[in-house]
Amino acid sequence: MSEVPDAAIKGPNDQASGEIWHAVDADRVLALLLTERGGLSSAEAKARLATYGPNALPEPPRRPAWRRLLAQFDNMLIYFLLAAALAAAVLGHAIDAAVIVAVVTINAIAGFIQEDKAERALSAIRKMISPRAHVWRDGHRVSIAAADLVPGDVVMIEAGDRVPADLRLTRARGLLIDEAMLTGESVAADKQDHPAAPDAPLGDRHCMAFCGTVVSAGQGFGVVVATGGRTEIGRINSLMQSVEQLTTPLLKQINQFAQRFTWVVIVAAAALFAFATLARGYAWPEALIAVVALAVSVIPEGLPAVITITLAIGVQRMARRNAIIRRLPAVESLGATSVICSDKTGTLTRNEMTARRIVTADHTILVSGSGYVPQGQLLSEGRVDADANQAALPLIRSALLCNDAQLRQAGEHYVVDGDPMEGALVALAIKAGFDPAAERSAWQRSDEIPFDAQHRFMATRHSTASGDHVIFVKGAPERLLAMCQSQSSAVGPRPLDHQFWTEQIARAAAEGERVLGFAMRAPVRASDQLGFADLECGLMFLGLVGFIDPPRDEVIQAIAECRSAGISVKMITGDHAATAEAIARQLRLTEAAGAVSGADLDRADDDEFSALIHRSDVFARTNPEHKLRIVRALQGSGAVVAMTGDGVNDAPALKQADVGIAMGHKGTETAKEAAEIVLLDDNFVSIVAAVREGRTVYDNIRKVISWTIPTNGGEVLSVTLAILLGFAMPMTPVQILWINLILTVTLGLVLAFEPTEPGTMSRPPRAADAPLLPPFLVWRILFVTLLFTMGTLAIFFFAQAQGHTLETARTMAVNVLVVFKTVYLFNVRYLHASSLSFRGALGTPPVLIALAVVIAAQLAFTYAPFMHTLFGTAPVSLQDGLVIIGAGAVMMVVLELEKLLMRRSGALRRLGV
CATH class of the missing domain: 3.40.1110.10 (Calcium-transporting ATPase, cytoplasmic domain N)
Known part of the structure; x- marks a missing residue:
């Protein structure tokens, strides 16, 4: 090999070369980088970090704030609402147009703020799961964040590690590295520590380990020659896999539902407009603005945003419980988990050998x-x-x-x-x-x-x-x-x-x-x-x-909680069978005698295998193939499987599982990349806490849907009946829009912040294929819509019977509808228990804040003179106000009786709750 002149190699003060390091003897590389096999001193590393900056790829440029704000309007629902506002303005209904624009604007601002929070949260999560590197500093081996690596650092890599920077290998023993992300080669590259030819292509540089590639086997030592954007992966600007964007199958399902629902509403609105003008003789401008108001009211334009907020809150809560969500669909899957396959060491035990x-x-x-x-x-x-x-x-x-x-x-x-x-x-x-x-x-x-x-x-x-x-x-x-x-x-x-x-x-x-x-x-x-x-x-x-390695004391209670939640826990370990049995007994994991060994699994045919995994909870002396086969067999029986792992050999099973959970402390980068969740404390209790939060998130999403869709039905049906039957409308179009405005930005958001409902971990797991609109929700839409319609019209006709003006009657109808929606919010806060309790009445801080805003807004709506001018309202007497509150109390009792009857008869479970 020809000698490479020093001029062709860049030293530590000019990191950008990189092309020639592979052709230089390892000792010479160390000398050129002013380091030695014992590594840098801490002071020198600190100085170089200040010079070169962190070992991180440049962040992609963020979209300007104005573009992110405009993107909030890029939605079919919003287009429809803006068209409705334009129609109202053209027809001279400036107040109606202003209210519609206010609804759209507030919704867009809420989405903009949430997106910004989500981006910041995801950025923080990336830092929490950033890889570590084993380096020599001051002659000692230490573990540091990969971002703190500098040129000249001496790094050790072994099976399962993700290479943290571009390294010139100084020692390689059985070292195989998967470089497919750079070279496209499906076979791991065999690495050596002697120099390669100066003109060797990237895939033939056998003495180099490149940032982002994964060590498949063996062990190696290398000196850092390039970091951050100067690495090979930085040059081609190919980012490593990171936390996914805030989109999930459920959100897609919601968006598709909202789009289809919008078309249904448009067709129904057109039919109602035709009926009002042709059959009832309404002037077409009045009929059009009424139909537009109804359409705006019934379309759940804020539903996707509220569900996004609910998911984001769940992610943040899980992070506080040491469970970092890398892929958001895991939030949904956690709520349906029926089997947890757990490693033993460090997860069920203390990992303090x-x-x-x-x-x-x-x-x-x-x-x-x-x-x-x-x-x-x-x-x-x-x-x-x-x-x-x-x-x-x-x-x-x-x-x-x-x-x-x-x-x-x-x-x-x-x-x-x-x-x-x-x-x-x-x-x-x-x-x-x-x-x-x-x-x-x-x-x-x-x-x-x-x-x-x-x-x-x-x-x-x-x-x-x-x-x-x-x-x-x-x-x-x-x-x-x-x-x-x-x-x-x-x-x-x-x-x-x-x-x-x-x-x-x-x-x-x-x-x-x-x-x-x-x-x-x-x-x-x-x-x-x-x-x-x-x-x-x-x-x-x-x-x-x-x-x-003694069991964690808190794991015993966590396993008992899983059992009460209908979740089976299975220990899958490579340990000796007797060891696994002893730990399982201490954890009270199983009542079955004995552990199933890997050899037992190998001897079993498919039917026997299935019987073994369902009969046993402890598996010992297992290998990667056993773990993968166990997960597949459990899934084949309909189970939703969460699988924990920490090593390279766990990656296939982690990918196969419905929820892959990698260990944050002892887990390899391969395992973390394969998993949906990373546990920062490697503790089984954190898995159970994450499952509880997953169930809470799904419950809250269901509460949001259960509140949003039925409550819109009451006001729509009340006005629709007025048009169809020919009596005075109980609410004007602008009043309908007012209800939509004030409740969408208050009560429509608070259910996203609901805490875990009592008894959440006493219910069996939900079905993984549960529909967006289960039978229970269909029933609730019909039942609540009918109740709201009957109650609203009853108050409206009562007011007219008392000799009140039409404005007063409409004001009472609007207020009673707002009271009904508020009462129903407290009802759906507890889907599985009664809301008639001190805790149910007290509410959470977000609920109380929203309630205070709604009360203040409705008082202004009813008694402020300028609101009378804008919305055509009139003051309500104290006696009539008590009638409205009494109607709300009756509504609460009726709703709670319905819940009690369905809960006692078992109908809730049969209807998908």
């Missing part, structure tokens, strides 16, 4: 202490046994050296940078008297085979000052036992006793422990690269370490 048991060929040692705090003793039969502890030292040394974790103190707590089990092993080594830094310095690592789910072990090769070389291996005990020919003992190596170790593994697992095995080979020759051939013979089994 503690090395509890050490088993050698001659001794069993129990370790005191908990968590990562390196304080405790090694006890044999309740006391410190020097011989037992001495026999365990080779195993503990192996556990410390075949280990990539760092244990550090952060205030009063100890934090692990790396795998939790490896962190627990570091804590164990300190308890045994080792100094991790000194031990690792004395036993220099020269190569490793990183852990992979396929071969289920990790191996490292070390050299000492005397020149000896030794290989340490840790992994699944069954896998290591199959690789070993001998075992360590007090009298030296002796033949491997498989039965003894199998019994010890079963004993530890039966007590809920997770078990790792340890082995070594010494002496070995120093080869260029550690390979599987080095592990085929000569391995000596050192012993076992059992770990405990």
